[in-house]
Amino acid sequence: MRDYQKYATIVAVFATVLYAALLVAAFGIISLATNLDVIADRSAGPLVGPTMAGVSTVMVFIMLLVLGVNTPPDKQRVVVGFAVATGIAAYGLFIATGAILVAAGNGDPFGVVLFAGSMLASPFALAVGVLAFIVALTYSILLASHYGEHGRPLWPWERRGE
DSSP states (O other): OOHHHHHHHHHHHHHHHHHHHHHHHHHHHHHHHHTOOSSOOGGGOTTHHHHHHHHHHHHHHHHHHHHHHHSOGGGOOOOHHHHHHHHHHHHHHHHHHHHHHHHHHHOOHHHHHHHHHHHHTOHHHHHHHHHHHHHHHHHHHHHHHTTTOOSSOOOGGGOTTO
16 A cells, blocks of 8 residues: 555545544534434434434545545545535435335335435435535545645754755
8 A cells, every 4th residue: 555545544534533523513413403303203213313324424434535545646636526426425325324224124115205305305414415525525635735745744854955
């Protein structure tokens, strides 16, 4: 594994942890501000919401790795389209995971449609997509700004030959 791939992987891990922390914080703030539950359907069970968030977090990590590891440093750019695609994919996967889990739990196809429909305009699902966009865009900016650096930062007295 090359140095830029190691750097991209480490930054992707930290960005994913940041994304998960932002999701927890956003869900809590939105829930307090709007007096809504993340999953309004009580029959869905207690693990549907965390699983939905976990699956979207794993998807964001995979997308960040794909961008960072496969792009050499001289071709790194700020990729807004990739960040938008990551946000849309996280939003869609969040809703699809919930629909699949509700279908597996209830077995009611109409209930699945109602659940997915209620999540489409949910502020929680929108927060998943917006936060994925912001984290992917920030990751892209970090990788693009790292261009040209080799190794660790040096103290002024270590750069005598420059």
